[in-house]
Amino acid sequence: MGFIITLAVLVGGAVVVVLYVIAVYNKLVGYRVEVDNSWSQIDVQLKRRSDLIPNLVETVKGYMQHERGTLEAVVAARARATGATNLPERMKAEGEISGLLGRLLAVWENYPDLKANQNAMQLQEELTSTENRISYSRGHYNDVTANYNTLVQRFPSNIVAGMTGFSVRPYFQIAEAEKAVPQVKF
């Protein structure tokens, strides 16, 4: 009799553990998919920005005489981003583009001719929106990653994660580009 009870308790316990492991595993898979998905969203936005840059340079180079250097730096950084072989290198270049574009958008209003140009107006809106989307996507990626990492590291789900090969993902941090200070011109 005692043997049967012990057996029942053991089997019951084992079933509970197995169910728990399955639940945690499925949760981990779901979270990891979300992390990958939101990473790919950042990628989509970066690609979109990359496609906008030639158009940008073409449109504004006639107007922004003082920003020649900035425009050239943007083009160079874009080339480095597309040609990058590893992730840190690419992210460094993308970070530079963010800083430079931020500067261009800040001085944009100093060029009344640009504001009269329909094409340039649309471009400004697209650039602003893309920059915002990149930073929001980054924030969202970090949110999702925090969610996933918590589950991977927390006891007892960390045991399941360790057994099934889930590891902590890095956060996406970009050094904030130096704030653009526009020149006063009267």
Place this chain on the structure above:
Amino acid sequence: MLAPLPKETVYEARERSRRASRRLLLLLVVLYVVFFNMLAFVAALALAVGAPDHGTQVLGAVSRYIARHFWSLNGLLSLCGAFVAFLHYQMARSRELDSLLSIVKAAPADPKDEYHARFINIVHEAEAATGIRPIRAVVLASTGSNTFSMADGEGRAAIGATEGLLSRLDRQELSAVVAHEAAHLVHEDSSLATTVASLTAPFEATAASMKAALEHRPRAYGRHRGGVGLAAFLVWLVASLQVLVMRLLAMALSRGREYMADAAAVRMCKDPLALAEALGKISRRHRGALDIPQSFNSLFILNPDIFRLDEHSGVVAEVFSTHPPIAERIRRLLAWARAELPAGEKSEARAREGPPAPEPRDYYVKKDGEWAGPYTPSQMLALGLLSPRAWIVNPDKEMKRAADEPTLLPLLHERVAGRVAGRACPRCKVSLVAAKYEGAPVLRCAFCHGYLLPAGVLERVLTRDDRAFSREEIETARLWRARAQERDVLLKEGDASLVCPLCQSIMIASFHTQLTRVVVDRCRNPECRALWCDGGELETMQIILAETAREAEGGRQRERP
């Protein structure tokens, strides 16, 4: 009290709101079951009592029956209640986004239109921020200002705005508003609101049918009509009460959710000023009423019914409105904006409450690509040149955004707060700025230097003498007094009456007193009684009164040996 900005991720926010919703739904289901029991018992009892011939017999039988089978009856009714609740829940969740959108007559945004294109872009940004995708951008063909968000049971989501809103808000403000709506989507507020609304539906139907039965067919039941009528009346009464309770619950829920969404929006776009400004604009400028079914009201950022109580505070207003008072929402947003200021600027903001210091003049501001100026800060504000993102040059020749300039930031705060109360100078039609005059709250026009004094403030100002007057002001006052003593001053007839900036009633020109003979305009509305003093008049009154008092004092002293 101000809740600190939530430092949670989108997921934590969603979890928290889901927990709150689950608790509420549980409460609702319990209420539902209780309500069903109440309805059935009331109906049974009323029928029994009302039956004329064998009333007592039947009553006795019914009560014995109820007593014997109390628990099984109760269980049966509860099951019925829960089942109906479940059916309604399913029905509410199964309505598709398209059919919901067609109820409010929303059309997809047109990417060829510039304003719409910007809106679509901002909605895409909201997708990036929340991870909910796709969110459809839809537009209501209305000149009013409002926005809403909707989601169906399948998670299809839409954010909508009126044409009026899209044209009036600038990019930052629109972003903040869309972030607020996106926060509603993250919190899954719209499906909850729909669910609660549909849970109320069976009680509404019961009440309505009982009312119809009472009004139209009292004779049809022949000799039983007394009993049937009483039963119908009691059921109607109970059902109406239940509808009221459900609605109150729904409203309380909706108000809480609005604050939560504001907080989440600030966390998302990190710009509490822009959201405050947008709320101010929406409520102040043409807000417009929308033709929306009542149960959809809580989906909008501002109640689409213009409902007086919304803007009032107090228990009654709080309980009976779907949205918290805008002034309170803006107050919280401004507190967040202020909390983000460095410590030094906070004391700067507080220091403004002293007597008015002469304003620095040499500000330049960028207007349509050209530099304009020099202006004082309040002139820029009154001309509408000042926005948090405007480029300015300060007297030290530094160029920055207006929001980065410590002397302008408090003004921007005040403008946002002032806009809600929202008033224009009755003479110059530029917006009045909230100011302190000798410690009393007044509204000041930066151009004509006139003051608007709410009822009772003039008396306060006249009894205070914190302010030193300039030689010029004293000269003006003495001149006026000399003319007044010659009975030279008459009320000018035929002057166009001013319109009170507070309540839009007519203002009537009259002498303040025969002593000063200063002509002031007093609002005719007995509940408002605001007072308008043109530039210099308030100072003149103060000086004349002070001088008269001094002379009287002097005279008395001279009389005494």
